[in-house]
Amino acid sequence: MFTRFFQELKSAGVPVSLREYLTLIEAVEADLANRRVEDFYYLSRAALVKDERHLDKFDRVFGHVFKGIETVAEGVTAEIPEEWLRLLTERYFTEEEKRQIEALGGWDKLMETLKKRLEEQKERHQGGSKWIGTGGTSPFGSGGYNPEGVRIGNQGRRQGRAVKVWEKREYKNLDDQVELGVRNIKLALRRLRRFARRGAADEFDLDGTIDATARAGYLDIKMRPERRNLVKVLLFFDVGGSMDPFIRVCEELFSAARSEFKHMEYFYFHNCLYDFVWKDNRRRWTEKIPTWDILHKYPHDYKVIFVGDASMSPYEITVPGGSVEYFNEEAGAVWMRRLLSVYERVVWLNPTPRQHWDYTPSIGLMRELLGDRMFPLTLEGIDRAMSELKR
Numbered sequence: 001m002f003t004r005f006f007q008e009l010k011s012a013g014v015p016v017s018l019r020e021y022l023t024l025i026e027a028v029e030a031d032l033a034n035r036r037v038e039d040f041y042y043l044s045r046a047a048l049v050k051d052e053r054h055l056d057k058f059d060r061v062f063g064h065v066f067k068g069i070e071t072v073a074e075g076v077t078a079e080i081p082e083e084w085l086r087l088l089t090e091r092y093f094t095e096e097e098k099r100q101i102e103a104l105g106g107w108d109k110l111m112e113t114l115k116k117r118l119e120e121q122k123e124r125h126q127g128g129s130k131w132i133g134t135g136g137t138s139p140f141g142s143g144g145y146n147p148e149g150v151r152i153g154n155q156g157r158r159q160g161r162a163v164k165v166w167e168k169r170e171y172k173n174l175d176d177q178v179e180l181g182v183r184n185i186k187l188a189l190r191r192l193r194r195f196a197r198r199g200a201a202d203e204f205d206l207d208g209t210i211d212a213t214a215r216a217g218y219l220d221i222k223m224r225p226e227r228r229n230l231v232k233v234l235l236f237f238d239v240g241g242s243m244d245p246f247i248r249v250c251e252e253l254f255s256a257a258r259s260e261f262k263h264m265e266y267f268y269f270h271n272c273l274y275d276f277v278w279k280d281n282r283r284r285w286t287e288k289i290p291t292w293d294i295l296h297k298y299p300h301d302y303k304v305i306f307v308g309d310a311s312m313s314p315y316e317i318t319v320p321g322g323s324v325e326y327f328n329e330e331a332g333a334v335w336m337r338r339l340l341s342v343y344e345r346v347v348w349l350n351p352t353p354r355q356h357w358d359y360t361p362s363i364g365l366m367r368e369l370l371g372d373r374m375f376p377l378t379l380e381g382i383d384r385a386m387s388e389l390k391r
Helices: 002-011 018-029 037-048 052-065 095-100 107-120 182-189 206-216 241-260 291-297 332-342 354-359 361-369 379-390
Strands: 140-142 149-151 162-164 195-197 227-229 232-238 263-269 303-307 346-350 374-376
Touching: 002 018, 002 052, 018 037, 037 052, 232 241, 241 263, 241 303, 291 332, 303 379, 332 361, 346 361, 346 379, 354 361, 361 374, 374 379
Parallel strands: 140 149, 149 162, 232 263, 232 303, 303 346, 346 374
Antiparallel strands: 195 227
8 A cells, every 4th residue: 555655646747756665664664654554644744745846646645545544533544335335315404403412522522432433333324313324413423413423424515614524625725726825835935036235234243253352362343334225126917807716816926026136126917018007906096007107117137927817819919009098009919028138037927727818819929028937826837937037
């Protein structure tokens, strides 16, 4: 079984080595997992996973390989026949009925009772309040309701009340093909870093102080400038229209970028870059910022990141007057080329799934303008985009 576990991790794209696998086997033989599957899960994860982006894949493989032999707690082991958990009817509970159902009274009592049920139950049960089954009010099974229980099996409508569920994956959002939260976007953005010490010497230099004191024979305190990320970023967000479904992920990216890049300026645009941008969507028509001012104000060493779905009429890119909101005197492609002539490092993050890009002509046009430097707005896509900007 361990060999199958290793092979399936490799097949799932988790970069595990033979040396790591042998280390895990040695740890198991030394009984570091205490013969409990939950301890073995954490032990194997620590031994085999080197990058947190692979935690979700690891969880999937682990749940698949060891499904059916897990223990819920020490001393509680049993094989539950599948037919016992096959849902025949699905019961719906009113709020009044739910209030009348009592919990067993804590984790220890729940585990103790589960152990007794596994020892005593000899047949399938449906719709009851005691045995392991489906559709009832028992704390054990699936498809029913109890304010505090253990979900065994995966049948029926979930109530979200289980306190112990083996198949619930703790790191579901760490798959690098999923649009993720602020913390994980920060991890991807950190690839774009270039640190240096500049400015006032206001940070205590411990190593320098020790060295200077040893050389001088008396206490010689040394200070140094703070270590800062020198990367400078211009961030352009497409807003409105087809971007409305992606507001949340754009907010997460914006929040992560503001904390990671100390030298960052942001602007809004709609569909394509034209002769003006803005910083406040409520005043977009009264407080315009000319694009020419952006190109002249921020030096060429800035990195530029566009965030948008690039889904629009092709005319919005290729012809004057193509904008859906006003008559632009010059085509969007003209302004994009001007920006590309000033800034060497430019990428575009697209929240639309990669497999849909070929069905939208405007995405193809924008990719051509950018020299194919468009990336999906996923962890992997952000990681690749940061690598491109760092070249």
